[in-house]
Amino acid sequence: MTLTPAEADKILAANFAPWVLDLGLTAVDLDEGRAMLRLPWSDRLAREGGALSGQALMAAADTATVIAVSAARGSFVPMTTVQQSTSFQRAVAGEDVLVEAVLTKLGRRMAFAEIAMTTANSGELAARASTVYALLG
Numbered sequence: 001m002t003l004t005p006a007e008a009d010k011i012l013a014a015n016f017a018p019w020v021l022d023l024g025l026t027a028v029d030l031d032e033g034r035a036m037l038r039l040p041w042s043d044r045l046a047r048e049g050g051a052l053s054g055q056a057l058m059a060a061a062d063t064a065t066v067i068a069v070s071a072a073r074g075s076f077v078p079m080t081t082v083q084q085s086t087s088f089q090r091a092v093a094g095e096d097v098l099v100e101a102v103l104t105k106l107g108r109r110m111a112f113a114e115i116a117m118t119t120a121n122s123g124e125l126a127a128r129a130s131t132v133y134a135l136l137g
Contacts, residue, residue: 002032003071011067011076023056025063025099033103035067038120040096051091054127057099058086061115061129064101069111069133072103078136079111086129096120101131109135 003011008027012020023045029036037060039045045056062081070076098118105112115129 003027003030003067003074005030008035008067008070011070012063015066015076016063020059020063023059023063025060027067028098030067030071033068033072033106034101035064035071036098036100037064037067038096039099039117041092041094046093049091050093052093052097052126054086054088057088057092057097057117057127058084058129060097060099061086061101061117061127062131064099064115065111065113065131065133068101068103068113069106069135072106072111079133080136081131082110082134083132084129085131086127088127089125092119092126095122097126107135111135 005027024040025037039060047053101115111133117127
């Protein structure tokens, strides 16, 4: 039931708040229960000192989880974040971030995922997150 990147981008456009869309996330690769999004570098997302803000990374991880659940289910269903925990490993400056969400469990009402955020050029780990979602539909 895997989605194509184009279908995932349509889910992004139709279901996320304008400020999330302003992150510029695009789907790169999807498998059943896995989604990789690209978070493009933007000075607008940098904090003082020039590093990408943690808030942008956390929003990207949260969004990637929605796309991974959608890929596993074959379409978007209403869902909401129950828990998210993020650990930052290194600062990112001047390069895109690849955000890969992998579902560890998908039930009828709950979904669990692990997310790795790596720099697009060097492949270094920037942050890790784990999420829990309640599936509403």
